[in-house]
Amino acid sequence: MSTTSTPSAGVGREDLERLAAHWEERPSLRAWLSTVDHKKIGRRYLVTAGFFFVLAGLSALVMRTQLGRPESGLVAPQEYNQLFSMHGTAMVFLFATPMLFGFGNFLVPLMIGSRDMAFPRLNAFGYWVFLFAGLFMWASLPFGAAPNNGWFGYVPLSDEQNNPGLHMDVYALGLLFLGISTTSGAINFIVTALKLRAPGMSLNRVPLFVWAIVATAFMVVFALPALNADNAMLFLDRRFGTHFFDPSHGGNVLLWQHLFWIFGHPDVYIIVMPALGIVSAVLPAFTRRGVVGYVLVVLAIVSISIISFGVWVHHMFATGLPQLSFSFFSAASTIITIPSGVQIFAWLATMLLGRLVLRVPLLFVIGFIVTFVLGGFTGAMFAVTAFDQQTTDTYFVVAHFHYVLIGGAVFPMLAGVYYWLPKITGRMYHEGLARWAFWLFFTGMHVTFFPMHLYGLFGMPRRVYTYPNIAGWAGWNLVSTIGSYLLALGVLLTIVGVVHTLRRGRPAPPDPWGGDTLEWSTASPPEPYNFPVLPRVHSLHPTWDARTAESTGPGASADRVLSGGRRTLLTSELDARQERAVAMPESTLKPLALAGALLLGFTALLLAWYPVAVVAALAVAATLAVWLWPPRLPEQEEVGP
């Protein structure tokens, strides 16, 4: 239910009633399970990814407590291995990417002036698969069967001989299962952004957040197959005796690392890129001007997404490959800092030239810039092969990637949470609580991770469950542990703030910040059909542009109201020329059924119940057949150019 409403002057009461009748879902368990509404799915992604973040954070707290003093016996080495493996795996695969997909799901259709994603049922399916895959992996922890070889699962430490039990089967199957969700989500983003943009939103008028999501989606489509192939081969090696990674039978151990990092380094940008898009979305509202150098920022997004595919060998500088081959990747690793720097300078210039309104989302953006730049500096240090070989597998690396990932992803995500909370919930957050959350999070982050640079340089290796009482290690480890509790307190206050917003927040107006993108022209929270009249876009800042506002006013043409069913507008890929209206699907339980059948199949494979796996495969095939059976569609409405 919306707390505010912005009925457009260009649409009559009758149209509004018809739109509501077609798009609204009555509250019931069936409706809850069968919804295909991108906003509800986006919210679910955010909540579920947040839940996995808390679980991964709690794992980290146990680890930091264990490392707070030397020779501590809080957890056994086997437990510690599972904790750090699940922490990394969950943070990368079950929190960072899905959280950003959550933002994308909620926002992309709203930002481009559409009524839903291009494939709403696929969208719902992606969410259910993500939820089930996450539970599939986390459920292994209480049984002591969680992955125990790091988030990167290096072979030969993960092969059957060196790592018996279900641990790495959970890892391989869990990530293969999750990959279905990520791939389907990425394809959906690409098609949505290319085909469902509001008329007039040509490529040079696409919001930077949408550019970032689309670039990320392309990266996922190209990078994820390498990880899927890796995990499929690992599972076949472990369970069925193939020898992809076994040198004694003609396999190659390094093949794992090559394939993993062909995925893994782009994945860093898969995580960071949409977050940078959030920064570009938040800044205009709090600087009262558009981001400086729109074209340069787009260039940076596109360049980073391409160059990130050519840096994977910098994770393998210590593997004994020829120096000449290192140099090609060293060059790319160094050059990628240029587009990253371009974005940073564009944001700094925006803040310099704009009129700053120092609200919490902007505080998190500033926190992001400080932290991410520090992480970027140490990243550039790793591009130097000699330095990399000296510090690889020490806590210096742990410090670096936490600066990059927390700085580059979590700070912007929190900026995004506070920025869009009024739009998502229809209520304003508590500014005081949010400021406390920011300062605790910021302080905790730096107190935890900065000392890791030091004891990394002092030689402390990563992935150790304890350490001897060595000067320079013990004291700084204690500081890190204290910092981690501050950080956790910041996260806790954020959760308290969100709950407070939902229960006690004052009603939010449609546009509390003066944002420049189309989601702010809708009600807070948006109506189920998003826009009573699909807008016609005339500039890069549509809500600051009178002509775009007029396009939904009294002069709105009927072909952009589309109240005769669940429909939205199809436009051309490059210039967003109006093509025709397309029917959107109704709510359905098929996505849930298909995801459930897949869960059964993956569980059966894990537990070696192969007959059950065959039954599950048949169930998947049957569900797909029912899903794809051509429905009787109403005649499609032609819309003039």
Next chain:
Amino acid sequence: MSAPPGPHARLAGGLLLWYGVLGGAVAWSVHALAAWSLSELACASGSERVAAVPLWEAVGLAVVIPGLAAVGSLLVAVLAWRRTTRARPAGGDSALGRSRMLAAVGIWSNLLFLTIIALGGVAVLVLPPCQR
């Protein structure tokens, strides 16, 4: 209402524009993969030759040819930028605006990719191919 772009703006759309935008990226991808795999495979087999060609020359070709392709892409992007600027109509034609933006992205990205290829080329001059 915008004026038609005219013959000078033919570069505003079509394959040539996409060459100007993405040519450098493709050239660099080819360079990285070709130069790296030539070096890896030859050195792993204990040889410093690829077929009959010495490894140094073979890797050099994997630098020069993509480098020339990136230069060509840069020139096309510059040409597209100049032509779309000249043909810029009074009202904001979204197609022309889009092409101008893509041309600008092409110029900057081609410079970036050309730099990476050049740095790869420097490495070929400095390092013996199979040194570990």
